[in-house]
Amino acid sequence: MKQRLNQMEVGDRIHVKTTDPGSVRDFAAFAQQVGHIIHEQDHRNGEYLFLIEKLA
Numbered sequence: 001m002k003q004r005l006n007q008m009e010v011g012d013r014i015h016v017k018t019t020d021p022g023s024v025r026d027f028a029a030f031a032q033q034v035g036h037i038i039h040e041q042d043h044r045n046g047e048y049l050f051l052i053e054k055l056a
Contacts, residue, residue: 001014001016001052002030005034005036005052005054008054009054010054010055010056011053011054011055012053012054013039013051013052013053013054014051014052014054015049015050015051016049016050016051016052017047017048017049017050018047018048018050019046019047019048020048021048023048023050024041024043024048027041027050027052031052034056035055035056036052036053036054036055036056037052037053037055038050038051038052039051039053
């Protein structure tokens with residue numbers, strides 16, 4: 001995800017799907033540290049779904 005975000009323009013959004021419960025904590029910390037916004041976060045059928053916007 002980090003590599004993909006590095007290739008994106010500011011304002012672009014990416015959907016991310018994981019199966020790791022730790023991703024909720026990890027993505028929140030990463031977004032706060034780097035300055036991105038998590039617009040959506042959901043947990044369905046053992047998958048964690050995120051919509052992240054690149055701001056920096």
